[in-house]
Amino acid sequence: DAGITQSPRHKVTETGTPVTLRCHQTENHRYMYWYRQDPGHGLRLIHYSYGVKDTDKGEVSDGYSVSRSKTEDFLLTLESATSSQTSVYFCAISESSPGQNSPLHFGNGTRLTVT
Amino acid sequence: AQRVTQPEKLLSVFKGAPVELKCNYSYSGSPELFWYVQYSRQRLQLLLRHISRESIKGFTADLNKGETSFHLKKPFAQEEDSAMYYCALSGQGGKLIFGQGTELSVKP
Numbered sequence: 001d002a003g004i005t006q007s008p009r010h011k012v013t014e015t016g017t018p019v020t021l022r023c024h025q026t027e028n029h030r031y032m033y034w035y036r037q038d039p040g041h042g043l044r045l046i047h048y049s050y051g052v053k054d055t056d057k058g059e060v061s062d063g064y065s066v067s068r069s070k071t072e073d074f075l076l077t078l079e080s081a082t083s084s085q086t087s088v089y090f091c092a093i094s095e096s097s098p099g100q101n102s103p104l105h106f107g108n109g110t111r112l113t114v115t
Numbered sequence: 116a117q118r119v120t121q122p123e124k125l126l127s128v129f130k131g132a133p134v135e136l137k138c139n140y141s142y143s144g145s146p147e148l149f150w151y152v153q154y155s156r157q158r159l160q161l162l163l164r165h166i167s168r169e170s171i172k173g174f175t176a177d178l179n180k181g182e183t184s185f186h187l188k189k190p191f192a193q194e195e196d197s198a199m200y201y202c203a204l205s206g207q208g209g210k211l212i213f214g215q216g217t218e219l220s221v222k223p
Binding site: 059090108 | 211
């Protein structure tokens, strides 16, 4: 398995509180992604990064922000958590722009519950 | 706009039966398509990619540009094939867009 660690693995938080999820990689890959997985919606891209301090929005970026100050770390922040953000969050990495020679490698996921 | 559609949420077949998981896409350029799989208690992982035209674990997928489809097929399903399958499209801007996923259940 690619060296990807997500923390925490599980979190329960209250509506309105800030939450930060961390993705750490040891592969020195340039691209990092945050997806959320929900029944009926599959995997939806929240934000992604194509280098240190270079990030862009995905399909469902509202209510989320990200930061990448080092190659190995990609942080996802929910500024004020809402119940609709209850989900399983996956981090993924790829060596270059995702294509035939650069598949995504996924972390184990973080299960977030907002009460 | 880039879009991937997997019309079946759940597909249930018996062991030894043929299986086809449907995937349709919408993309104006030349698409790169993939199938990813998530087995129980394992990480999501790449199963196969269209350009390599390979067969992985007996699965194949052919890109049909006329029908904008990339269906995943296996002639004889096995119990260990039970998993969640996602079709994905790599398009503009370094993004990989996934479909809604299809859960495959292979019964003994």
